Amino acid sequence: KQWYQRRVAITAGEAQRERQEFERVLAVQQEGQKHEESKDRSARSRRLNHAEEVRKQIKEKEGDLIHARNMFFEEGIKLDQEAQERRRRLDEIKRKKLEELQGAGVPTKYVNEVARRAMKPQTSLITH
Numbered sequence: 001k002q003w004y005q006r007r008v009a010i011t012a013g014e015a016q017r018e019r020q021e022f023e024r025v026l027a028v029q030q031e032g033q034k035h036e037e038s039k040d041r042s043a044r045s046r047r048l049n050h051a052e053e054v055r056k057q058i059k060e061k062e063g064d065l066i067h068a069r070n071m072f073f074e075e076g077i078k079l080d081q082e083a084q085e086r087r088r089r090l091d092e093i094k095r096k097k098l099e100e101l102q103g104a105g106v107p108t109k110y111v112n113e114v115a116r117r118a119m120k121p122q123t124s125l126i127t128h
Contacts, residue, residue: 091119094119098114098118
């Protein structure tokens with residue numbers, strides 16, 4: 001009977017040691033799993049932040065390009081308006097000069113010749 005009790009005590013001690021070892025290994029594995037999950041979350045967060053930053057840079061670049069294109073078109077419109085204003089002023093000056101010629105008594109024949117040449121469309125130095 002003593003032998004049996006000792007055997008039971010030894011077996012119980014071994015079982016408790018095995019259980020403690022199992023719980024220790026389980027705790028280490030759980031801690032490792034938590035650490036891996038944390039690393040995965042951190043890496044995912046870094047990837048998402050990087051992707052968002054790249055999208056932001058792309059959007060800014062697109063905005064800059066749109067702005068530059070708009071400025072180009074606005075400059076073209078402004079140049080056209082300035083050219084139209086110059087032509088209007090020149091036409092007005094030509095008209096006044098022709099009136100001055102008529103007022104100075106220059107024969108109509110000559111005034112008409114000057115008018116024909118003055119109102120002839122100007123050839124542009126800029127080719128399109």
